[in-house]
Amino acid sequence: MSLYRKFQKFMQLIENTSHQKLRGGYYTPPTIASFLLQWGAHGIPHPEILEPSCGDGVFIEQLKLLELDFSSFLGIEYDSEEAEKAARIILRDKKVKNCDFHEFCLTTRKKFDLVVGNPPFIRYQYYTESMQVLAAEIFKKAGMKYSKLTNAWVTFIVGSSLLLKEKGRIAFVVPADLLQVTYAKQLRDFLIETFNQVNIVSFEELVFDGIQQEVVLLLCERDGTNRRSIDHIDVKNAESLHLLLDKGMQFKAKTINKNSDKWSYYFLSNEEISFLEGLSSNENENIGRFASVEVGITTGANQYFCVPKEIVERYDLTRFANPMVGRSVQVPSLLFTQEDWLKNVDKGSRAFLLNFNSGKAVAKHKGARDYIAFGESLEIDQGYKTSIRDDWFVIPSLKLSDALFLRRNHSFPRLVLNCASAYTTDTMHRVFFKLGTDPKSFIASFYNSFSFAHAEIVGRNFGGGVLELMPKEVESIYLPYGNNSDLFDDIDVMFRAGEPIEKILDYTDQKILIEKKGFPKELVTLGRNIWRKLSTRRMRRSKK
Incomplete structure (x- = not known):
């Protein structure tokens, strides 16, 4: 695929992506914002609070309603319209700064008792080039390696941790990916080394309206001791968080298994x-x-190379068609037999894998040539996997x-x-x-x-x-x-x-x-x- 066509496809991707998704903004339910503030400020006299992505001010509104005793509140917001909305909320000792958190993190000398919020969910490819450079600097400052798999919420957590006082807390809404995906493993290790107590609150129900993203609450505390522990609590929904507040927000101290790649363990006793x-x-x-x-x-294009009997017969591809199974519904038991495969064929399933061997093998076969030409009309040959092959239609391995x-x-x-x-x-x-x-x-x-x-x-x-x-x-x-x-x-x-x-x-x-x-x-x-x-x-x- 030419560079021009790649650019066109990328621009189309950007154009078809909502402004909300590009800036990573999904607004926090007030109940959750209230809980994070109460947990984070509990027991800290006059905390200095930072919110690294304050949006239109949900946390500021909750801080105002709770009447918590705090020394100062600083909200950072990249979007100027959202920053203006947040700035209009009347609250003492509050300031909203319209700037990029990456720049703020790397240039400020200010330290905070509590960093709280809902960091943006922005994939690497939606970052500007300058943001990518700054994000890499934040990781370097934390002694971590930055990769193109890193989502913005990971960078915001790492950067926020760097802005804490010697004793401090972070309280964030984050994707449940934190618990188990490979790209977040480095973050899990970092949190264990940085904080004395790591707490996870998960929900039985989805708590964000309109999206299927499962989230958890990440509550981390650094208290100046050498202890290292972790805990997990599962609640029904956002409204159930008041039960944790009623119990004094007490978490148990489970021993951390540093050999465990995932935090799914801590759902258990x-x-x-x-x-x-x-x-x-x-x-x-x-x-x-x-x-x-x-x-x-x-294959590089399963829909093209995996075909039903009708396609095999239409193009006379029997000599190139091999039995295949690709979906769980096609496997009725712990044993997949010839009879099972034939039933899938009769149902019209994509039960054949096309193996064209090489260019020489198809040169004299009209049906194969026609089907390959059909693939090229669909631009199958220009896909990432197919375009790097000597013969795009020859499947390796x-x-x-x-x-x-x-x-x-x-x-x-x-x-x-x-x-x-x-x-x-x-x-x-x-x-x-x-x-x-x-x-x-x-x-x-x-x-x-x-x-x-x-x-x-x-x-x-x-x-x-x-x-x-x-x-x-x-x-x-x-x-x-x-x-x-x-x-x-x-x-x-x-x-x-x-x-x-x-x-x-x-x-x-x-x-x-x-x-x-x-x-x-x-x-x-x-x-x-x-x-x-x-x-x-x-x-x-x-x-x-």
């Missing part, structure tokens, strides 16, 4: 955390011990795998034996057995409460309540591998009969965990309850 840490520490019993996991085939693991899962994670010699796209991961691994024992061993609970922790919550796991995360899942091939057919029958997953787990937990592995029933019950707690919390997002 100390007993539950210890149990999962035990599973994680057993390197001889995880999926990676018995198999390797790779991403599925990257076409390896058949022994099993399949769904990249994104709904009610529970799925591991499937591939008996149909079916290819899969990047919607599923490819699983390759290591020498000595029994296929049916491997698959059957996965369907138990311990593996399911561990998968919830090592994966991440995706939009709509989906559990997403990447290859290395899949390999790390606890697997009570053993001679469980005798259970495989029973589990397959239960799946195909539409039995509830809880009933299937009742059977597999008893056979695999209790009878074969010798785990006490109380521990198995604990594992099941952990899975229920984490999956139920995640699935609540799919019902909104």
Whole structure:
């Protein structure tokens, strides 16, 4: 694709993006703003307060209504119209400054007792070049590395932490991504090193009107001691925050596990955390011990290369068409057979992957030439992945795998034996057995409460309540591998009969965990309850 066309597409992206999204402004519900101010100012005499992105003044209004005792309040706002609105609010010892927080952070000598607010959610590509440079400087000042995956809210938290006095607090509304996404791991490590107590408040319900973004409240305190602890509290909705205020805003002190990549652990009790840490520490019993996991085939254009029978017949592409499976609904059980694939074909599913081998292979085939020309008319050849190939229509890394693991899962994670010699796209991961691994024992061993609970922790919550796991995360899942091939057919029958997953787990937990592995029933019950707690919390997002 030419530089001019790339520029055109980028400008179109900008034009089609709302002003609200570009500036990252989603206004904080007053109840949440009130809670953050009350928590942050609690016990601090005459605090000096900073809000790094004050918008039209929601926090200022709440500060006024609460009549809190504070020394000064400084609001920073980049948007001049919003800054003007905030400035018009009458409040003593308040000042609003219309400027870029990045510049303010790097130039001010002022320190604050409390930094509070709702930082903007702006992706790197929407930053101006000057903002990108300044953001990188903030990270450098904090001893951190800046990357193009970094969202503005991360930069604002890091910068705000630099502006605190030796003893101080930050109180922010942030995306739930903080808890688990890879690009926020550096921030998680930074917060643990910077603050003595880190508290997370999450919500059962979505609290921002009109958007599906799940948020949490990040409450961090630096008190001058050497202690390091973390806690998490789950409340129903924003209105339920008053219950925390009524209880004196007391948080428990859970020990921080510095080896944990994610903070999803802290949704659990100390007993539950210890149990999962035990599973994680057993390197001889995880999926990676018995198999390797790779991403599925990257076609560069799944809708073009993955086709139904009708397209194969129309262009006479039988010699280039290979069995494939790409969606969870196409896999009815823990076993994918030739019969299952044929049913998908008959339903009109995209059950074929087109492998054109090379330019020479298609040169003498009219149907292939016509279909490739059709792809070029759609500009498939100009996509990022396709444009860098010698022949844009030749898909690399076409390896058949022994099993399949769904990249994104709904009610529970799925591991499937591939008996149909079916290819899969990047919607599923490819699983390759290591020498000595029994296929049916491997698959059957996965369907138990311990593996399911561990998968919830090592994966991440995706939009709509989906559990997403990447290859290395899949390999790390606890697997009570053993001679469980005798259970495989029973589990397959239960799946195909539409039995509830809880009933299937009742059977597999008893056979695999209790009878074969010798785990006490109380521990198995604990594992099941952990899975229920984490999956139920995640699935609540799919019902909104």
